[in-house]
Amino acid sequence: MPKQASIKIITNLIFGLFFMLLGWYGHTQEKKIYRVGMMVDSQTPETRVLFDRLTTEVQSVVGEDGIIEFPGEFVLVNGFSVAMAEKNYDKLINGNVDIILALGSASNIVIQDQTAYLKPTILFGSVNTDFTELDLVKKTSGIENFTYLMGVQSFKDDLKTFKQLTDFKYVGIAIEEGISESLPLNATFDIIIKELEATYRLIPYKTIDEIDANLQGLDALYMAGGFELQDDEIKILSDVLIEKRIPSFTSTGARDVQLGLMATNNSDDNTEQIIRRIALTIEAHVTGGLLSEQNVFIDFEQRLTTNFNTMQTLGVPIRYSLIERTDFVGDFQNQLSEKNYSILDIINDNLERNLTLQSQQKEIELSQQDVKTAVSNYYPNVSANATFTAIDESIVIPNLSPEFSTDGNISLSQTIFSEGANANISVQKNLKKAQEANFNASQLDAVLEASNLYFNALVSKVNVQIQSQNLQLTKENLRIAKQNYEAGQSGKSDMLRFQSQMAQNTQTMIEAINQLDQAFIAINQLLNNPINYELDIVDANIGEGVFEAYNYEQLADLLDNPLLKEPFVAFLIEEAKNNSPELESLGYNLKAIKRNFNLNSFGRLIPTVALQANYNKNFNQWGAGSIDPSPVGNYNAGLSVSIPILNQFRTNINRQTAKIQLDQIEINKQNTELAIESNVSTAVLNIINQISNIRLSEVSVTAAKEALELVQTSYSEGAVSIIQLIDAQNNFLQAQLAQANATYNFLLNSIQLERFMGYNFLLHTREENDAFKQRFNTFVQVNFNQEK
Template identity: 55%
Template sequence: MKSNKILFVLLFLSFGLLSGSAQEKRTYKIGVLLDRVTAELSPLIEKLQNEITAVVGEDAIIEFSPENILVNDFNLEKARSNYNQLIAGNADIILAFGVLNNEIISPMTVHKKPTILFGAVNRDVQQLDLSKTSSGIENFTYLIESESYHDDLTRFKELSDFKNLGIAIDAPIANILPLKEIFDAELATLNADYRLIPFESVNDITSNLDGIDALYLAGGFFMTIEEKKILAQELITRKMPSFSVNGPSDVKLGFLATLQAEENLDQFFRRIALNIEAYVTGTPLSELPIYIDYNPRLTINYNTSDAIGFPIKYSLIGETDFVGEFRNVLSEKEYDLLTVINQALEQNLSIQSGQKDVDLASQEVKTATSNYLPSLTASGTASYVDPDLAAISNGQNPEFSTAGSLTLNQTIFSEAANANIAIQKKLQKAQQEDFNASQLDLIFDSANAYFNVLILKANTQIQVRNVDLTKTNLQISQQNFEAGQSGKSDMLRFRSEMAQNTQAMVEAINQLEQGFLVLNQLLNNPANLEIDVIDAELDEGVFEDYNYDELFGLLDNPSLREPFIAFLIEEAYRNAPELKSLGYSLEATERNIRLNGYGRFLPSVALQGQYNSTFNRSGAGSTVPEGLGFGLVDNYYTAGASISIPIINQNLNNINRQTAIIQKDQLDINKDNLELGIAVNVRNGVLNLVNQMSNIQLSKISEETAAEALELTRASYSEGAVNIVQLLDAQNNYLDAQLARTNAVYNFLINALQLERFLGYYFLLNTEEKNNEFRQRFFEFLNNQN
């Protein structure tokens, strides 16, 4: 809770000594009453000392001595004894913090020494009069914050709709405060059951989570960071929504949500110092304001909500802050660029379909080649002949007979078959090059999808920070309005900006999800598979051996740029699978032209053999009449050769030749157009890279400048020196500069890979040896140009 967080700071006073330096100033000895001290409270003491010194140092000398720092360790009698000790001792002002000290001091109507109380108690159980703006009690003031069990539970119910809530609170506090009465009433109103979990250690909580569907951490200020991490992780493992009274610091450790606003430590330190300054300069404590205003604001851990499958209600987006890295904590697989490319090449459905086209083209080659394979045919017949006819056939046509034959055909030479084989082989190679082009396209598409997700992640994080920035500016405009430095229109304008920026953040989150969907489709993953991508940096990870400095040097040198472009175009011509495919199609067409030209006069030569056998003769005419002088042959064979030359074929040969010539002309035109397109693409790719190279350097300068300009403009706006339009312009410039800076490297890598696609050669996927050969070819090309 906020008052507990305030207590967090004051605990450090036990270790420091703050004193003024001016002579003849009155010295005030400060006594401090604490419930507990932990080792993790020390880092903030220096900042608190500096603040008090800066505010009070001109008016008095302030001393914090160890003997006046008293801790009760949640012992009520010890708390009473500590208070009495300070009353009887040399303390001039008493600062009291914590539940037990609140129990001792709140009921008092007479205060013997000036006392400032931070009760560290939720306002729902405060014993102090909350209707007043000041204490009205001599020598006494107290500070009250806005936190409330009622507000927390109402919002938590709205978020998670819990039915059986666990409420964890420090055991000493549970023994002192009437929490059962409060929670009985609150949970009855929310139509839910609850279990109070008093704890001394984190194990007391984790061992009592069975049977509940959500946890409300209503205490835990003195838990260590490590203990809170253990508890948060256990809740995430159980997929259990959690809500903390301690503010965004707990949410950053893994708790789901809190309603407490981000603690403004500077504001708290200033309020402590101002109260002390007001008293030492003559303002009675009874007249000091008692409220510290923090606007309640829902904070949700994006990663925790993802991990527990907790849907964020868009109706709450406008009043919600998000913390987290916006990475997919549920991801079943994390991809780097090489993993994305390799899986896409192996599993992408489009590329698998393209491979089938190559396989089908190979089958066409086999079909064409099979024309030179022998053909063996077996046949059988059974005949019945009219008996009268059979009787006079002299045994040649018996009434009943069965016979069989084997026929062998073998092509020896055929120009048409030769041409078809050659054509199908060329078409198969063309199909293979088309497939290679599809692979190159897929590599770039996969890399583009990968970098697009990185860009969307960065955009989401920037949009979240922009919402936070707008929230800060809105607070400044509210302060200016209350101070009379600006009109209400400024505040309304920032509220409108807050709504617009929040919508931009929601859209960024959804676009990131869409980016993951596209990547899953390319990788042939289930659409709902949870994945994430690893960030890519120049000269790191898979790009560690990717020598960009050399590329920078070549493109940055005007005298080398044009020769380098000419070399890249030559390499692109040499590597382009599209050109190779056209080349094979041209060769196939030229072969077709030759076939329908002189090739049509080449003869076709074939061999044929046949073996015949009569299995049975019966009935009339089944035998040769006596005296004819010949017998019947049941088994015999024949063999022969054939040569054929087409003379006139309905003019189809001429028509086919003319058609092939037209196709060749068309392919030549397409080749010229493709070469021109490759040259243009390479030049555009180089120019885009030059742009991105400068963008990397200039965007860094632009972001730093925009950030500084925003800080100066915001400071001037808070002082009323500039108007809201100037502040909004500065904020929007900073937003644009952040997006440009974050995306600059990704855009450079995308453009580099796009240029490599035009070259038909990906450096990232080739060995260092191959890449060195590429460099050597350039140097040889350069030497030949001189």
């Protein structure tokens, strides 16, 4: 055979073999289609979202191993009817589906009643331990074509927790009508409620109106159902219950508690786990695994979730013994608050009602009385006297001293001019003005004190929120540690470490709550409210509301510029000295002492001029030596002028004392001016620190949060140690606290600076504040631009 022909034959054989293998490979790679049918109790917008997440997750996990379809005609709704659930199950068994997924109470009843499973069946959702026949201790179902992935629900445990929270006596138990007809509810609840020493009313319902119509006389409501209710219906029901002051507990998830129901033992956290486990279970079935040998998933953990605002509105106390296993939702606003205070409310109420200020106001009134007393030295002094005289008859002098007589006298004294009186008037007026300046200083102190208490309460309030979030984070990390322990990825020590951490975080949370209560008590005391007066405070945001005057960005730019910082501080110091009530008080005291000094110097040589006058009249006389009295009396008047010559050297002593007091005032004035300069400069530096803290804390929180998420993910995969996770959590906690403190400290330091300046932006109009800024511009132009 020629060589070329041989090569051609070999080439054809190779290509033929190649295409034959390619065809065989393509045949082996043909994917099998698995059609999944579902039976659910209800379809709502929320369940449709979960359905979309489930289909996406299953298709993603199965991937190249098979084609997963969810035909719309085989997504069947039971409507909480067991009879309908049986029909739907038969339809799936006889329909063109390969796998059955069952969810819901009615589905649960029907699936558990089966003695054999003709098609692979996966039961998921919640199983009620009061009714289930499943063996929850098993690791696998051991039943051909059947497995389950369940969260545990217990009417008994729910009602016991509800009893702990409210100590109810007569509870309503609401459950879907279809379920109530299929389960022996009365027999079950009779035993449970009797153990709790209470009574109950079973409320089968189709709509929330039927629940509302059966609330009379109840002191609590337990939602044993409610999975089909939509968010707006839950919100309406919770509002009705709050209005009627009926505490509620639900067997549904935490989302319904966020919408206003009071509490639940069920968390939404395991939803993602169950969806993931369903996807993995279907993948195992597709790749040849037996459902009877797949690990079942039973979540026994119960987490109490309570709505902080609902509990407060209803007056249900937060039990510290339950905090460790309680997740809080809500915004930690005091729902019982009779008034929500802004910083201006606290400042104005403090200025109006503060008892210390009221007492100091009386000091001003007393000073005014001293002024009136000093001025009264120039008022006339008039006195009237009447005299009855009886003398011994043997010494009677006729026409001069009769035996009996009645006389009258009116005397007048009037200071016409007195340097001492003038000096006293001047001194008392200056002392009164000094007292008014002291009162102004006390008002400024009161503004600062009110601001301190306001921001202290804000910090305490934010601390409660952050500590609550941190406690929730610790609980989540504990859950991850338990999963890692069960999967063999970590030892039991990690789990114990987080249990210890959770106890510590719980104690910190309790202390934070009590600290907030103490902050509110301090505000009540300041405002002269009853100590138990219910109040809350409005949050403070830079550049918003009453704090619009604090232009954070403009101030930050100004202080960041060395060329502007120096004149800015110099201007503030000048403003502070001009406005300082302490310097004003010293100034008036200085005037008073100078006046006293002048009085005891040349003033002592100025004479005192006074007028004196008397009018005398004899009204009648009788007895021996008596005569008819004159119808007209007699008078005398005189003008006196006096100059002190020697008064035991007290004038010199008083002058020397006044000189010492003048020197003391000058020293105090210098010391006060230095204190103003120091306080203003320090306050500006503190503000610069807080501006830096605000900017850096934002970066720190973002970075700490991202780092925590990465470390938490790595820990769940066994890639990092528990120490790294705890460090990341603590770092995030500290970053959050630092961020909150930076914002509030900036505002508080700004108010402290205003105290030193004697000018509060919050208490002045926009026009007055604009005038303040204009004075700064003028100050810079006059004092610094000229120097350049």
